Each structure stands twice: as structure tokens, then as C-alpha cells.
Amino acid sequence: MTQEINLKSEISATQTGLRLDQALAELFPDYSRTRIKEWILSDAVYVDGVMVNKPREKVFELQQIEINATLEEEVHAAAQAIELDIVYEDDDILVINKQAGLVVHPGAGNADGTLMNALLHHCPNIEHVPRAGIVHRLDKDTTGLMVVAKTVEAQTHLVAALQAREITREYEAIVLGTMTAGGTVDEPIGRHPTKRTHMAVHHSGKPAVTHYRVAEKFRNHTRLRLRLESGRTHQIRVHMAYIGHVLVGDPVYGGRPKPPKAASPEFFEILKNFKRQALHAVRLELAHPVTCEIMSWTAPIPEDMVILTKALRQDTLEHPIEY
Known part of the structure; x- marks a missing residue:
């Protein structure tokens, strides 16, 4: 369960010169320093109407503070033996x-x-790290690479690197429609005004930037490579839907099967049975939080997306694209 919260206050004379995180801890003592720092790093804190995401930023008397954040209910998860595909540890x-x-x-x-249950089983000491070391998320049916911190120090460094856009995350997706060129979507994303489980491009949302390039064109679909500058909920799915190219199979944003004219029954069957968004986190690059070594990993495209891609190629071969 989540709760949307809005907190407002004013910096006092005695707080002048304090760091933002220190001042907020004094202003809002009901919330832990860890939670306050998370809010600052997640762009939820505004000083005089301007978003500030640096905990060390100095504050001054009479500055107006506002926090717009999502408060997640604390979940005490149990360790469970769930198989993990570990790429590096x-x-x-x-x-x-x-x-x-x-x-x-x-x-x-x-x-x-x-x-989280799987991580607590694989690495029991991770229970001492907030959110069991989870630094960023992937949607339930999105596949691919995620980094998890095993210590509080590592998590602090990784969260800061993520906010500073120092972690590279590349995705592969298949979308509806034939795209002629790559580009960038720079549109804010927030909670949908009427559908609370959906996100949407909205002027009052948080900044979100998605870069994309065409990797392969099909008759009525396109395979894309995408790179995120921000990490908003459903970001790629929302941005692609916004520009009219919904992800194949997306159950939330409308990626229903739309076979091209004269498509074979076999191709239509593959398209119809693709029940998740065609999205895979294919590459991850970051500076190790302790050694500072630049590290990079890639994850092979999952079998269902490989089968879909082969079917799209075959369909395009049978019905060449006309330019």
C-alpha cells in the first residue's frame, strides 16, 4: 500500500546554514533521516518552489520547504528459496x-x-540494508539486468549515482508501428489523474527523459534500443505510448495484437500469445560503489522476444516494406 503525502514548513533562523537533509530531519521528526534522504534524492523536495535533490545543499532562514512524496508501507518480507539468475556478485x-x-x-x-524474498534467502545479511538493497526496479513482466546493494554504503553510493545519471541502463523493446528514426522523449511523468494504477505524461509530473534509436524495422513493428536518463515508474512504456508506438503486448497501455494485412496465421498466433510488454533491460554499466571500477554487463534477449523477433523478420521477408 502507498500513501501520497504533502509536507510544508519554513526554515527557521536557527537552521540557517544547515544541510538540507539535517534541516528536514528537524522540521519533520516523524520521518527517519534515511527516508528524508531518499525523498531528496528522488526529486520529491522543493525549496522555494524549486526541486532540490542534493542532501548537502545549504538552507537559509524563511525558505519555504515542500515535500511531495509517496510513503510506502513498511513490508517485513520473509526469506524464500526463489531461483535467481545471478550475473555478477x-x-x-x-x-x-x-x-x-x-x-x-x-x-x-x-x-x-x-x-526481495529471494534476496533475503540468498544473502541473509541484506536484511540490514533498506529495501533489501534494491536500488532500482523493473516492472513485473519486464526482464533483464538489475543491480542490488549488499551493504548500506554500497546502496548509498548507487542511489546517488543513479540520481546523478552516472549509471547507464539500456533496454531493448519491440513497439507497434514502423519508426523511421530515433529520437528523445523529454516529458514529465506522474500518476494518471483518474486511473491510479497507470502513469501518464502530465505537466505536474517528475522530469523524465528517454532516448531511443531504431535497431530494426519490420512491416508494422520496430525493434528499438532505449536509454534512460531518469527512472520513473513505467517510463519507457508511457513515453512510447505517448509518441504513438505502444510496446507489443503491453497489458496496461494498449499493446494489443495488431497483425499487418495478409499476415500468416502462424505469425498472428505468436503475436496474440505474447502476453507481456516486449521490454528487456539488456545492458547495465556503472562505477563500482567501493572500488570505483567501471563495470558493464549484458543480458541475452529472452526466448519469447527472440521468437517474436524471428516471426517479425519472416513476416517482413514475405511482405517487403515499401518505401
């Missing part, structure tokens, strides 16, 4: 290739059987 971090159908952490409708 050392004393500080863990990189996994997440399978489709695996929810990242417990919540409404998913009390257990999540990545």
Missing part, C-alpha cells in the same frame, strides 16, 4: 537478470514470492 553488489513474472518487492496482491 561480490561483497558489495549483486547483479541479476530478472525473469518475467517476478515482482521486485512485496505489496498489494504480492505478499511474497518476490525478488
Whole structure:
């Protein structure tokens, strides 16, 4: 369960010169320093109407503070023996290739059987790290690479690197429609005004930037490579829907099967049976939070997307694109 909260206050004379995180801890003592720092790093804190995401920023008397954040109910997860595809592991971090159908952490409708449960079983000491070391999320049916911190120090560094856009995350997707060129979508994303489980491009949302390039064109679909500058909920799915190219199979944003004219029954069957968004986190690059070594990993395209891509190629071969 989540709760939308709005907090407002004013910096006092005695708080002049304090760091933002220190001042907020004094202004809002009901919330932990860790939670306050998370809010600052997640662009939820505004000083005199301007978003500030640096905990060390100095504050001054009479400045107006506002926090617009989502307060997540604390979930006490149990360790469960769930198989993980571990790509890399050392004393500080863990990189996994997440399978489709695996929810990242417990919540409404998913009390257990999540990545968090699996992490607590694989690495019991991770229970001492907030959110069991989870730094960023992938949607339930999105596959691919995720980094997890095994210590509080590693998590702090990785969260800061993510906010500073120092972690590279590349995705592969298949969308409806033939795209002629790549580009960038720079549109804010927030909660849908009427559908609370949906996100949408909205002027009052948080900044979100998605870069994309065409990797392969098909008759009525396109394979894309995408790179995120921000990490909003459903970002790629929402941005692609916004520009009229919904992800194939997306159950939320309308990626229903739309076979091209004269498509074979076999091709239509593959398209119809693709029940998840065709999205895979294919590449991850970051500076190790302790050694500072630049590290990079890639995850092979999952079998269902490989089969879909082959079917799209065959369909295009049988019905060449006309320019």
C-alpha cells in the first residue's frame, strides 16, 4: 500500500546554514533521516518552489520547504528459496537478470514470492540494508539486468549515482508501428489523474527523459534500443505510448495484437500469445560503489522476444516494406 503525502514548513533562523537533509530531519521528526534522504534524492523536495535533490545543499532562514512524496508501507518480507539468475556478485553488489513474472518487492496482491524474498534467502545479511538493497526496479513482466546493494554504503553510493545519471541502463523493446528514426522523449511523468494504477505524461509530473534509436524495422513493428536518463515508474512504456508506438503486448497501455494485412496465421498466433510488454533491460554499466571500477554487463534477449523477433523478420521477408 502507498500513501501520497504533502509536507510544508519554513526554515527557521536557527537552521540557517544547515544541510538540507539535517534541516528536514528537524522540521519533520516523524520521518527517519534515511527516508528524508531518499525523498531528496528522488526529486520529491522543493525549496522555494524549486526541486532540490542534493542532501548537502545549504538552507537559509524563511525558505519555504515542500515535500511531495509517496510513503510506502513498511513490508517485513520473509526469506524464500526463489531461483535467481545471478550475473555478477561480490561483497558489495549483486547483479541479476530478472525473469518475467517476478515482482521486485512485496505489496498489494504480492505478499511474497518476490525478488526481495529471494534476496533475503540468498544473502541473509541484506536484511540490514533498506529495501533489501534494491536500488532500482523493473516492472513485473519486464526482464533483464538489475543491480542490488549488499551493504548500506554500497546502496548509498548507487542511489546517488543513479540520481546523478552516472549509471547507464539500456533496454531493448519491440513497439507497434514502423519508426523511421530515433529520437528523445523529454516529458514529465506522474500518476494518471483518474486511473491510479497507470502513469501518464502530465505537466505536474517528475522530469523524465528517454532516448531511443531504431535497431530494426519490420512491416508494422520496430525493434528499438532505449536509454534512460531518469527512472520513473513505467517510463519507457508511457513515453512510447505517448509518441504513438505502444510496446507489443503491453497489458496496461494498449499493446494489443495488431497483425499487418495478409499476415500468416502462424505469425498472428505468436503475436496474440505474447502476453507481456516486449521490454528487456539488456545492458547495465556503472562505477563500482567501493572500488570505483567501471563495470558493464549484458543480458541475452529472452526466448519469447527472440521468437517474436524471428516471426517479425519472416513476416517482413514475405511482405517487403515499401518505401
